[in-house]
Amino acid sequence: MEEKINWWKNSVIYQIYPLSFNDSNNDGIGDINGIREKLDYLKNLGVDVIWFSPIYESPMVDNGYDISDYYKINPIFGTIEDFKNLLNEVHEKGMRLIMDLVVNHTSNEHVWFKEALSNPNSKYRDYYIWRDKPSDINSVFSGPAWTFDKMSNQYYFHLFAKEQPDLNWQNEDLRKEIYQMINYWLDFGIDGFRLDVIDLIGKNIDNKQVADGPFLEKHLKEMYDNCFRDRDVMTVGETPALSVDRAKELTTYPKNYLDMVFQFSHIALDEVKGKSKWHKKMLDLVELKELFQSIQNTFKTSGWTSLFWSNHDQPRAVSRYGDENYNYESATMLMTVLYGLKGTPFIYQGEELGMTGIKFDSINQYKDVESINMYNEYLNLGYDEKWILDALHTKSRDNSRTPMQWDNSKYAGFSKVKPWIEVNENYKNINAQNQLNDKNSVYNYFKKFFELRKNYQTFIDGETKFVEIKSKNIFAYQRLYKNKNILIIGNFNNKPNELTIDIENYTLLLTNYENKKIKNILPPYWVGVFMEELNDDN
Ligand code: TEU
Numbered sequence: 001m002e003e004k005i006n007w008w009k010n011s012v013i014y015q016i017y018p019l020s021f022n023d024s025n026n027d028g029i030g031d032i033n034g035i036r037e038k039l040d041y042l043k044n045l046g047v048d049v050i051w052f053s054p055i056y057e058s059p060m061v062d063n064g065y066d067i068s069d070y071y072k073i074n075p076i077f078g079t080i081e082d083f084k085n086l087l088n089e090v091h092e093k094g095m096r097l098i099m100d101l102v103v104n105h106t107s108n109e110h111v112w113f114k115e116a117l118s119n120p121n122s123k124y125r126d127y128y129i130w131r132d133k134p135s136d137i138n139s140v141f142s143g144p145a146w147t148f149d150k151m152s153n154q155y156y157f158h159l160f161a162k163e164q165p166d167l168n169w170q171n172e173d174l175r176k177e178i179y180q181m182i183n184y185w186l187d188f189g190i191d192g193f194r195l196d197v198i199d200l201i202g203k204n205i206d207n208k209q210v211a212d213g214p215f216l217e218k219h220l221k222e223m224y225d226n227c228f229r230d231r232d233v234m235t236v237g238e239t240p241a242l243s244v245d246r247a248k249e250l251t252t253y254p255k256n257y258l259d260m261v262f263q264f265s266h267i268a269l270d271e272v273k274g275k276s277k278w279h280k281k282m283l284d285l286v287e288l289k290e291l292f293q294s295i296q297n298t299f300k301t302s303g304w305t306s307l308f309w310s311n312h313d314q315p316r317a318v319s320r321y322g323d324e325n326y327n328y329e330s331a332t333m334l335m336t337v338l339y340g341l342k343g344t345p346f347i348y349q350g351e352e353l354g355m356t357g358i359k360f361d362s363i364n365q366y367k368d369v370e371s372i373n374m375y376n377e378y379l380n381l382g383y384d385e386k387w388i389l390d391a392l393h394t395k396s397r398d399n400s401r402t403p404m405q406w407d408n409s410k411y412a413g414f415s416k417v418k419p420w421i422e423v424n425e426n427y428k429n430i431n432a433q434n435q436l437n438d439k440n441s442v443y444n445y446f447k448k449f450f451e452l453r454k455n456y457q458t459f460i461d462g463e464t465k466f467v468e469i470k471s472k473n474i475f476a477y478q479r480l481y482k483n484k485n486i487l488i489i490g491n492f493n494n495k496p497n498e499l500t501i502d503i504e505n506y507t508l509l510l511t512n513y514e515n516k517k518i519k520n521i522l523p524p525y526w527v528g529v530f531m532e533e534l535n536d537d538n
């Protein structure tokens with residue numbers, strides 16, 4: 001079997017969090033028809049592929065990552081007809097659509113789990129993981145990963161909320177049902193999947209091998225053979241615990257069970273090692289650059305990777321790595337230095353506007369199950385509330401889940417009624433309507449950058465070589481390809497910094513400051529994309 005056509009290598013992928021994107025029927029919840037209204041907005045931005053967080057039937061304990069029926073659309077988002085129309089419209093506009101696939105666990109309201117619970121002799125019992133005694137594995141959302149079932153006197157296993165029981169991937173019938181379901185959606189016409197925590201399906205919990213477990217490759221290969229191998233679709237695995245080397249291995253021909261993965265090593269750099277994500281530390285830029293350099297080296301000749309700062313689980317990039325007081329400058333610098341690297345760019349909704357995180361005053365304003373559980377857990381551990389709220393302000397998943405800011409009307413044009421989660425109060429400044437009309441907006445810079453990116457093969461195939469990697473403030477690298485080399489220089493700092501890189505042979509193609517003349521001192525968050533054209537015989 002030959003390697004697949006790699007359209008996804010040159011695609012810009014945009015993640016939609018349906019709950020918070022656009023509410024068409026004014027019930028406070030984003031929906032499919034709301035997305036349909038905004039397809040031109042996405043097309044105009046330069047988006048090629050849209051990824052949807054889950055829209056399947058779900059009791060929404062974890063906002064749709066707890067699926068109770070894989071074949072049904074959650075009525076809060078619309079109907080299967082709406083979805084069909086959306087898919088057609090996406091295709092008509094020359095874009096593609098990928099869905100989220102959550103198969104490490106289901107909702108506890110999935111009929112399989114209900115059967116497993118009420119009827120321990122049914123075949124569905126073994127679709128889940130049961131033990132007489134719990135081990136000391138903990139759930140990602142606080143507390144033990146085991147919940148006791150009185151009736152059968154056994155514990156079931158759940159790495160996330162107790163309403164998200166883990167599926168038993170050792171069961172062959174279960175695997176067949178999953179492949180059937182995947183093929184149903186692929187036959188429906190979607191263009192691929194983002195596979196939620198797919199690095200967990202090979203686990204052997206009795207040996208405490210959870211992430212990248214001993215059965216991972218076997219299951220991934222089987223899934224690939226049964227679902228993806230003979231189709232022109234893309235897959236991106238969410239693999240929070242996979243090493244970079246393993247990410248390369250699994251995305252390299254002849255394995256390529258996945259086209260690419262989300263690898264999270266850069267995400268952990270502002271967290272205290274060995275502690276939970278709530279313990280933050282200052283990002284060390286040199287460390288970040290060295291990590292990116294090593295990732296880029298890993299994928300130099302084979303395999304493929306994704307590029308992302310944020311998603312629905314991560315804080316907003318501007319608030320995390322940039323500076324809200326330099327919103328435009330830092331948002332544009334951040335995107336340029338990241339998306340200039342080798343890999344497929346993923347934009348999280350609102351990132352193209354420089355949307356920021358939120359700082360709710362009270363736990364009651366938070367909606368995310370992880371945030372609420374953490375609040376209670378840390379209170380019990382004796383942390384004071386101020387510390388907890390501060391940690392939530394930096395890291396809560398709700399930071400990126402507030403409604404999209406479309407315009408300056410009440411509720412930011414997301415809805416006409418009070419949304420399910422509060423709108424960020426900065427919507428009067430930061431919104432799509434303002435930015436579409438302003439040629440110097442984050443949105444229009446994004447658009448220009450991606451137009452540029454698509455014009456040069458260098459961005460796809462060029463080798464990445466960091467420049468002055470030990471600099472504490474400047475993020476700079478070259479992309480070397482044939483006779484067209486790109487150089488990107490960014491001031492990763494809210495203070496002016498000296499330019500010490502030789503740019504003599506380069507032409508400036510794009511910068512985020514109006515004044516195109518480059519001086520020796522780069523202003524806060526200045527970024528520039530340069531090009532060097534060599535003679536053909538060079
Ligand atoms: O996330 C998996 C995951 O392990 C993390 O991203 C996690 O949510 C985060 O680190 C918590 O701090 C995926 C989904 O993206 C997430 O929304 C779901 O809650 C989770 O799986 C369970 O399905």
Ligand code: CA
Nearest residue numbers: 023025029031
């Ligand atoms: Ca709605």
